[in-house]
Amino acid sequence: MLHIDQLSCSYGKHVVLRAVSLAPVEGGSLVALLGPNGAGKSTLIRALAGVQPSTGRVALNGEQVGQMSVVDRHRNLAYLPQTLPQASSLVVYELLLGSARLAGMTADESVREIEAVSARLDITPLLLRQLAQLSGGQRQMVGLAQTLVRRALLLLLDEPTSALDLRWQLKVLEVVKEYVEREQRIALFACHDLNLALRFASDVVLLGGEGQCRTGTPADLITPEALQRTYGVQARVERCSQGYPVVLADAALGVDLQADARPEGPGR
Incomplete structure (x- = not known):
């Protein structure tokens, strides 16, 4: 909690x-x-x-x-x-091992967790590569x-x-x-x-x-009214053919910058 x-x-x-x-x-x-x-x-x-x-x-x-x-x-x-x-000469496996040990895991626990997480994220082929050899997206996955x-x-x-x-x-x-x-x-x-x-x-x-x-909840807060108020856009929330809700932004609403800068009273 x-x-x-x-x-x-x-x-x-x-x-x-x-x-x-x-x-x-x-x-x-x-x-x-x-x-x-x-x-x-x-x-x-x-x-x-x-x-x-x-x-x-x-x-x-x-x-x-x-x-x-x-x-x-x-x-x-x-x-x-x-x-x-x-980007460095550090190998991905070494980086992950350091994180696991920092959390107090034993050597065996660290190995098991690294193998499991790498498999779930589909990054096992990267484990023995240096960070300098990876793209930005690959480093974000690491x-x-x-x-x-x-x-x-x-x-x-x-x-x-x-x-x-x-x-x-x-x-x-x-x-x-x-x-x-x-x-x-x-x-x-x-x-x-x-x-x-x-x-x-x-x-x-x-x-x-x-x-x-x-x-x-997402359904309660991501609404056309909230999008207009928070992001300044005219938008819709609709359902795609798979049933997922999607936001469709139609237009950016204008902001009167001159009005924002206008003096509010004498001497301002």
């Missing part, structure tokens, strides 16, 4: 997240963080991971994340940043494998499909969804693709400007 209560983050005087509180997130949940650029998706992921200063309360299974030891945090939380694993081999209670994934083609986007979210449901884990992923969120997420956090936040 994940509890987030009154979480706030700022960059200097600029408030990105203002007193964000979510209903308790239960094990088995795949939560999509949605919103326009600058709404705070990555900031929320980073704050939960403990790499971005914040105020408020974040608790995992009743234990405040900020009070966990470094060892417990590595065991309980796995964070995948937008930044891809750096980064995801790093988070999964740790078997953490909470996965924090910042745009895990951004460097991937269509096949691998589907593969990633299929594997993550299957993992959280089977193991009763929790995963939060920042995403710009509304159709992926509609298809895979069990819950949605919709972030807007100035710290606005709404939570609910």
Whole structure:
């Protein structure tokens, strides 16, 4: 169970997240963080991971994340940043082994987990290749494998499909969804693709400007009205021939920039 209560983050005087509180997130949940650029998706992921200063309360299974030891945090939380694993002479297997051992696994446990995760993600052929030999998309898959081999209670994934083609986007979210449901884990992923969120997420956090936040199911929150208000687009939500809901964006709505800059009164 994940509890987030009154979480706030700022960059200097600029408030990105203002007193964000979510209903308790239960094990088995795949939560999509949605919103326009600058709404705070990555900031929320980073704050939960403990790499971005914040105020408020974040608790995992009743234990405040900020009070966990470094060892417990590595065991309980796995964070995948937008930044891809750096190209180097390090072999993929060595990178994954380091992640597993960091989570406290024995050598035998680490080997079994690396083999299982690599097979699920279809990256077994990459295990003995150097990171410098991999494409950006392949390195993103390796980064995801790093988070999964740790078997953490909470996965924090910042745009895990951004460097991937269509096949691998589907593969990633299929594997993550299957993992959280089977193991009763929790995963939060920042995403710009509304159709992926509609298809895979069990819950949605919709972030807007100035710290606005709404939570609910994809069907409840991804609506034409919400898309217009949050993204500034005229859009529809329809069903494809396979029965999946899809967002069809028809037009970007205009913004009166001159009105925004217009003086509000004498002397302004």
